[in-house]
Each structure stands twice: as C-alpha cells, then as structure tokens.
Amino acid sequence: MTENRTGRRDKRRPDLDTVYTINADGSRNFLHPADVRGRWQVLKNLIFSILILIYVALPLLRIGGRSVIHFDLPGRNAYLFGLTFTNQDFYLMFFVVTGIGFGLFVVTALWGRIWCGFACPQTVFLEGLFRKIERWLEGPRIARIRRNLGPNTADKIARKLFKHVLFLSGSYAIAHIFLAYFIPMDELLDVIRQSPKEHMSAFGWSMFWTAVLYFNFAWFREQTCIVICPYGRLQSSLIDEDTIIIGYDELRGEPRHKGVEEGGDCIDCYRCVEVCPTGIDIRAGLQLECIGCSNCIDACDEIMNRIGKPKGLVRYDSQRSFEGQPRQRLLRPRVFIYLFLGLVGLVVALLAISSRESFHANALRSRGMPYSLENGRVRNLYTIHVQNKSDRASTYMIDLDNAPEGLEMIMPQPSMNLESLGDGQSPVFLYLDRSSYVEPFPLYLSVTDSLTGRSKVLEIMFRGP
Template structure:
C-alpha cells in the first residue's frame, strides 16, 4: 500500500515534523483528505486593516449579545422572549401570543435584507456577522492560540505523540471550550427567562428546573461539539447560504477575488516574466476554510478578508502594489467597471421596501391590550321556562408595563336583553390578564331568534378601542311558540 503523499512519514517519532503544505483544489472540498478523512484546518495568524475591523466588530457583536438581557427598557430586558408567560418584549415593544404572527414579518424582512446585501456585497454576513464566525474566531480560536500557540505550533503539537504536557494542554483547552459554551448557553437562556431567574435557577437544585437544566447542557454540548471539532464544516456541509450565493450574486457583486491578470504567471522573486504573485501561499495558510482564493470564488469562501490582509502584507514587504487579492466584482477584476444599480438590485430593493412598509403597518395596528370572546364549554345555548341564555368567557389582556383600566360593553343587542358580568370597569396590573364570564339573557316573551352583536373594549383614557363580533345562538322562535302553546303559556 502506498503512503498518502499529503501525510509524510515521520522517521523520528520523538521529534515529529509538520506535514507538508497542502495544495487546495477546486475538485474536492478542502477539508477532506485524499483518503476521505477529515483534514484539520490550522489557519495562520494574520494582521491588517480588515483583521482589525473584524476583531472590533466581532467583539462589538458579542458585547451587544451579552448586554441585551442587562439593558432595562420599560421595566423589562431589551429582549425577553417570555414563552411561559406568552409575552415577547423587544426594546420596549410588547407582543402577546396573539401577536406572534407579526414575527413573520421580522423573519421575512431579514431574508429580504440578506438577499439585498448578498447581491451587493456577497457573503459579507458570513465573514463579519454570522454567530458561527464571530464566536469561532473571537472566542474559541483565541483560547486555542493562547494554549497551543500559532499555526505551526498547533500542527506540530497535533503530530506529536501523546505526552503529559500534550494531555495537559488538551484538557485545559477543552475545559475552557466547555466553560465558554456553558456561558454562551446561559446567556442565551436569559433571553427567555431573564437574568435574575437564570441566577436563581443556578443556585437551586437541577431537579427544581429540570427542563432548563437539560436545555442548557444539551445546547452547550452542541456548541462544544461545533466549535471544538466541527467548525468550518458547519458552513460547508450544513449551512445552505453558501449554496445560495451563486443564485443571489452576479458578476457585479462585490466579492473577494484574485487579480489573475496582474498576478499570473506566478513566480518567486526574481523569476523572469513572472506576475505579481510570488507563490508564497500565504493566502492559503490564513484561510479559515483552507481554500486557495486564486482558484476563484468557491463554496467554502466566507468572505472574511484574511487572504486580503495576508497578500497585502506580502506585497508591502516585496515593495509591490497591494490589492492583488481584494474586494471587487468579477467585472472589476477583469478590468471592467462595476455597476451598482442593476435589475436584481432593483427587484430586491423593491421587495425590501414593500416588506418594510407592510411590517410597519402591521406593527402599527398592534394595540396595548387584547381580548378574546369565546363560548363556554357545553351547550351552545340554554333554554329555561323563562328565558334563553348564552354564556361566554372574555379573556382580557393588558400588554402594557403599567396598570390599565378597561370598560367592556356590548353593542347591537336587541331591547330586553339582560347582561350579566362586566357591569363595572376592569383594572388589570402590568402585563396581567383576566378571564371572566359574560352572560346574555333574553326573556322568552321578547326572544325573536338568533342575532349578532359586538363586544367592545375601551381603555379608560379613550385612546383606543377593540371589538369582536359574536353571535347569540338559540332555537327558532316557532319552536318556542309551539312549546309554549302546548304548556298553555301566553306570550
């Protein structure tokens, strides 16, 4: 059996040599070796303007994520998805369970915005704002570099035999991975139960909050598996966005590309008739997915711009103009002029505007209160010797973070109908609700058949009004007349 040329044999087990540089190909996924095994990626450190901007933006996004449960707005966290209480708080705006349909507009709005931005700037989201990239690059890789060293040191450590020192490093690194995963998961839990409640749960026995306990440790386990081992495979294998980029972008979209006209043919410094590329492979060494950007835009590229900084650094050292690898369109890389306004941009922008307008209107219709009227379980109506009766339940919900008083009334009710319930205003506390009966009674002598009426709810300040159409059900009047004649009752 011949040895794998990508995995050199080690003549000195006590002093392992790093593996020879891997040459990426567009014919296969870069993280899969020729024998089908997983090839670990150890991206080299890189410095430059885009790396600095990504570092600052990544830490800003992490700080934003951590701070949201701490920021009070109208007495509640800036974002609190209280599923148990059927309340959803977004920066002072409160939605009840009945308003959950509005979240559809938020999801579709993000989708249209992503389409629009992708058509303009390619996979900018993946490399700069996706949680997978942000946490991997600015939390887990930071831990890895601190413990295992730079890329050559990490490759050498991976190839080295297991010793006490290597085992200690592995244990410490993975312990910190687990701690980071638990911290992220606990913060994520606080989006659903608030930070004080999370702290209270942590101080009590797991059996008292077994559902939250299982959620935290299962979610932390998934995060640990992802960031400790799966890593770039999530972007390549699972995430569908990379596969959609070819449908969302065109030749005028701003992507990361290699100027082959200027760079080819490649050659070392001093090579006659060579292009600007010195074939240092630095762009490959720093790529977090292991691709060679000189092969063109690929599925694995997440648009992180690490190759731009790496190439610019080399070009500066050899006293050549930077920008051999840069943000540009395919048209721009070919020497043409990029068109920012084009049909797909116009279509995506119109869809984004329409979605924004519809979402704005939908959210403007949300009232600070809500109510439901439903018939009590059992018979639809009740007929007694003296009257016909319908029984309803009225569920009244105050979505404000302050007490509110409501007046419940009925309209369109025929004369002679008596109302039981809600004869006085109802006061509810902040985010409180009440469920109370509403009974309508019609004397048999005045009963003329089923009818429709309206239940209205108005706040004490008369700032808004809610209404629900309801039907009073009962038998046909002729049936009651026949029954009364048989009993000798005069109507």
C-alpha cells in the same frame, strides 16, 4: 502544509475537485490558519468585540423591569425592546423573518458573503474568541503544527488541557447567556446556584448547548460553514458578475513565479492559503467554501508591501472587473427586487406592530340554539373574552352601546381585572319581550381598557324565533 490524522506532514494542496478539509479516506484534515494582520483584521476585531458585547449585554439590560429581549416559552410570550407579543402576534414573525431574509439577500447581492465573514455568530465566536485563546496558548501556525506532530511532553499536555478548559468555560458561558434570553438573568443565576435536580430541564438544555458549542468551536469549526450552513449554497444563486466579492486578480497575478523569475505579481508564496480558515486557494476563483473573511486580502497586501508592488492583488471587486471589463452598476434589478420584497416584509411588520392593540376582545354566542324563550322573553347568551396583551394589569369595562327600547342586559361581571397577559371571560345575558322581536338586529358591545381609555366595539346579533 497541514497535519493529517496519521501525524505525517501533508503536502496536499487545495483543488476544485475535493474538499480540502476532508482527506481521501474520509478523515478530517484539521486546519491551522496562520495569523494575519491588516486593516480588515482591525475592522473585524472591532465588529466582533461590539457584537459579543451586545450578545452579553442584551439579557442584562432592562426596560420596564424586564429584559430588553426575553422569550417566555412556557407563557408563549415575547418581550422585545419594551413591546409585549403574545402567541396571537406570532403571525408577525412571518413578516419579520421575510424582511430580514430578503435584507440578507440584498447584502449578498451587493457584497457577497460579508455577513459570514464579519457578523455570523459562528465566525464572531470562533475568530473573535476561540482561535484567539488557541493562538495565545499554542502559538502561531508553525508552532501549533510542530507541537501537534511532536511527542506528548508535559508542556504540550498542559497547554492542550488549559486550552480545552478555557474552551469549555467559553462554551458554558455562551450557552448560559443564550439561556438568559429565555430565563430572566436573576432566575437563571438562582437556577445555576441550586442543585440540577431542581431544574432538570434548564440544566439539560444548558449542558446540551455547552456540549454543542464546545464540539463546534473546539473541533468541527469550518465544517459548520461547509457542511451544515445552507446559506453558502445559496450564494451562487444570489450573486452575479457585478457583486463585490473577494477575488484574485488573475490578469495581474499570472503567470505566478518564485524568486527572480519574470512573471505576474503573484510570487506563489502560498500565504493567502495559509491564512484561509476554510483551507481554500482563492486564486482558483470564488468557491462555496469561501466565507468572505478577508484574511487573504490582508495576507496578500502584506506580501505586496514586502515586494514593493501595489496592494490589491487579492481584493474586494466584481467578477466583471477581475475579468478586465469595466465595472457595472452596483444597483441592479435583482438588488431592487430583493430590496422591495424585504421592505414589504419589514413595512408590514412595522405597521402591524405599531397598530397592535393593548388588549384583545371577542364575543362568542353560547353553543347550541342561538336563542331561548323564558317567561315570554327571548334570551340570547354571549360570552365576552378579553386578553390583556400589555405588560401592566388593567380593568376592562363592558357596556352595551345601542340598547333598543325594551332590551335588558344582565352581566354578572361588568368589569374584569386582568393581570399583565392575563385573560378572562364574562357571560352576557340579553332579554327582549317576545312581542317586541321582529327580526335579527345587531348590537354593539364596547370593551374599554381603563388604563389607556381605548375601547373595542364588538358587533353581535340578537336573534329570536
């Protein structure tokens, strides 16, 4: 039983041909999942609490005076766990995202949509915070449905009003913590205290995200997973008959029966459907809407306990096993392929990160002619560009390593003092008597970071007529 827009009780049952949360006239069939208790709920609540704590704590924790995670969009830099990344390191994102993406593929191939049910931010905040507020203020499923269908009493209006104030506050807090990943917390607190007119951009973003989150958690809810998220649609191509999924043991459960009739173990109590946050009936098989939340497992185990039957009519198992065949290997070719591709991405990213330089330097020949003649001497002009990629100020010394006899180097600025993430450039004039020049030859300029003592050698060519 659910509540439809017309306020009538809806006897419609989930089927495989329609989306249960959308009515035939296109209106929303708003769900009121029932409360459920069990071992998976205990584990989920623990994971949700830890993940929410991490989300809140990360912008507050500091390493070397900076937030553990800080994306400085205007400066095009990122500070991650004590490492500084500039826009020149952006290519690393490709390997990191590839590694994480294939990592998720491995998890899905092994355990289906465990990510969606246990760790996706949508589930974590909806189940770990917003639904809890709703249940606290509006009671269990039946009380919520009855109140919604009943008249607008003072009690109903007060409960709804308070709920939405808390929903808005929760959305506001999550949006501002999200902003703290981009604006350091102390600055963000200043921004919040000041007039919105002084920080229109930050204010606009915070209001935008608050509105999006409020809309999502107060009303849109499971539609985000069903309609918007592309991951659910990938599911069917990532899993196979050996993937551990949540399923109903048809061989044991059928034929369903109520009361004293003889039959399988399923008593058709409908409890597994009532607790489902996407409104599906797991007994019809694995469906795109299933987010792997495990509510139906705990719900059915509760029923099995009550009727004195073994738990596990709805459980984690492979499709092969549900069909009565012996379960096959967990580690299959597709798992190894995803694992290999994921590891390639992560290993390349880790190698690239560990071999990153604390500064970047290059030498560029001046535009136009590669050389000029001045008072019987050949002149080459280069510009040395240095970027400090570390989070500390440093001095960079420029020197010529292999000056041949007769070659003169004039550098107006032989060293550069650069702030953290600052950059600078210095011209280098190279002179050689016209009579000594025979053919182009290489020169090696070294740029040394005084802080780390590390040098970078730049090869340039001296050219003449």
